[in-house]
Amino acid sequence: MRAQPKASHYIGGRYVESPEGHPFPSIYPATGEAIASLNSADAKTVEAAVAAAVEGQKIWAATPPAERGRVLRKAADILRERNRALSELETLDTGKPLQETLVADAASGADCLEYYGGLAATLTGEHIDLGGSFAFTKREPLGVCVGIGA
Incomplete structure (x- = not known):
């Protein structure tokens, strides 16, 4: 069985390989078989991903x-x-x-x-009466965050 992607990363709408990243196999846990070969992200690839996310977030927020x-x-x-x-x-x-x-x-x-x-x-948004004055909240996208999941 193989599950080889076009590249190790997908950034800014295109497949990207990380030439300085370390190669590693993707292992199918049920059999121990290597089903793909990938490269970890090097610093340049991570920076490109964050930059693409920041630009994309501006579009999403608008x-x-x-x-x-x-x-x-x-x-x-x-x-x-x-x-x-x-x-x-x-x-x-x-x-x-x-x-x-x-x-x-x-x-x-x-x-x-x-x-x-x-x-x-x-x-x-929400209007909050503070007894003479008031506060108004507005929900809006604020920025990029990163999560590392299981």
């Missing part, structure tokens, strides 16, 4: 909430359309049974995107 919701719902539709292929990749990556990944991973991601896609246009 997008009206209703449109952001439509984008999230479209992403949910794409996850559902590609559930089988994504589930097979998740099985190869984690060793979980296909029966589980078909109903849990991409499907739950789609459910989450759909939920927040429906919520996006409803998040508004």
Whole structure:
């Protein structure tokens, strides 16, 4: 079985290899078989990814909430359309049974995107009476954050 991607990274809408990154195999936990060969990200690749994220965030922040919701719902539709292929990749990556990944991973991601896609246009500011004066809150995207997941 092979699951070799076009490149080790996807940055700014294109596949990117990290020539200074260290090569490592992606192992299918169920058999121990190497299913892909990847390169870790070097400092230059990480910097390019952060720069692309900062530029993308500016566009996302300028997008009206209703449109952001439509984008999230479209992403949910794409996850559902590609559930089988994504589930097979998740099985190869984690060793979980296909029966589980078909109903849990991409499907739950789609459910989450759909939920927040429906919520996006409803998040508004709040008026808070402080007894003579008031405060107003406004919800808006503030910037890029990085998360390292399991």
